[in-house]
Amino acid sequence: MTGWAGRLPEAGTGAGGRGSGEDYLDGNALAGPLSEIFAVDVTSARGRCGSCGAVSAIAQARLYVDAPGMVLRCPSCLGVLLRLREDGGQAVLDLRGLSYLTVDLG
Amino acid sequence: MSSAWHAADVAAVHEETATARTIRLRMAAPVRFLPGQHLDIRLTAPDGYQAVRSYSVAAAAAPDTLDITVEELPGGEVSPYLVRKLSVGDQLEVRGPVGGWFVWRPEDSSPVQLIAGGSGVVPLMAMVRAHAALRHPAPFRLLYSVRDPESVYYRQDLAALAAPGTLEITYVYTRRAPEGRPVGRLDARSLEASVLGRETDPAIYICGATGFVEAVSGWLVDAGYAPDRIRTERYGGMGGTA
Numbered sequence: 167m168t169g170w171a172g173r174l175p176e177a178g179t180g181a182g183g184r185g186s187g188e189d190y191l192d193g194n195a196l197a198g199p200l201s202e203i204f205a206v207d208v209t210s211a212r213g214r215c216g217s218c219g220a221v222s223a224i225a226q227a228r229l230y231v232d233a234p235g236m237v238l239r240c241p242s243c244l245g246v247l248l249r250l251r252e253d254g255g256q257a258v259l260d261l262r263g264l265s266y267l268t269v270d271l272g
Numbered sequence: 273m274s275s276a277w278h279a280a281d282v283a284a285v286h287e288e289t290a291t292a293r294t295i296r297l298r299m300a301a302p303v304r305f306l307p308g309q310h311l312d313i314r315l316t317a318p319d320g321y322q323a324v325r326s327y328s329v330a331a332a333a334a335p336d337t338l339d340i341t342v343e344e345l346p347g348g349e350v351s352p353y354l355v356r357k358l359s360v361g362d363q364l365e366v367r368g369p370v371g372g373w374f375v376w377r378p379e380d381s382s383p384v385q386l387i388a389g390g391s392g393v394v395p396l397m398a399m400v401r402a403h404a405a406l407r408h409p410a411p412f413r414l415l416y417s418v419r420d421p422e423s424v425y426y427r428q429d430l431a432a433l434a435a436p437g438t439l440e441i442t443y444v445y446t447r448r449a450p451e452g453r454p455v456g457r458l459d460a461r462s463l464e465a466s467v468l469g470r471e472t473d474p475a476i477y478i479c480g481a482t483g484f485v486e487a488v489s490g491w492l493v494d495a496g497y498a499p500d501r502i503r504t505e506r507y508g509g510m511g512g513t514a
Contacts, residue, residue, distance in 0.1 A: 170353050172317025192506050195326050197370035198312035207372030225373030
């Protein structure tokens, strides 16, 4: 589509950006992928961690993109809140780490 | 599906600094944009390898035009291409604008304190521009921490929009300052002296590198600002890196 050359010879999965070492992103970065699944913005919803009970906005949790797919972790206890991966045209969303989500309507 | 990948045309490019570039994108259809939102950009190499990055929107013009600003990360996989090679007339695959958390909503009449570290100013600039375009009555204040004068984004636009009581701007220069201005990093004291007072209950938006965001939000909470009035965006994947 463009003249982009692609993967750098020694860049692994994205030097310094998404997928660099132990670095993590905000849950904000899930807005795009989740917009393909949900009609409302789920990153502004508040979720309760199934492990420690802390409540935080999805946007403020820690997103790790090095794992197979994306893994969202609780900012308090680092327990897994959500996993998302794409597989053969399907999105596989694992929400078992959240005991509930509060979503603003309208 | 509320959003998926679309082709956008590169309508213009503008060198913001020696290492950053603003890219004007014309989207395939009219867009609804909230200041603070980002776009995902997907590049595909001839061998099918793909990379996705998120970049904050710096400006929007109805109905279909969005500007992003990209800082080049040396050795990055995507940003050197966007900053050095992409040309007017090229197309990019984009998804969005997306994000409903780190956004300023004009129906909120609260005073607004914006705090930027480096290229973290990008989504905050979208808020500043929307505030000005609406002649919104809420007072805005921007605290902008930057290495040196040459690294400031949007300097002319910011100077034109600054006005007492409407948009007040404080620059913090961490490496080199214009003549007569101090050099130094933000700390808890200088931060508190520069931001809107607690008594005004400001909505606070902080965007920058992870360490900057965590230090600043921690100092504000220690100073008595309510955590639920502080929204943060670390630019790990939000423009500025990769």
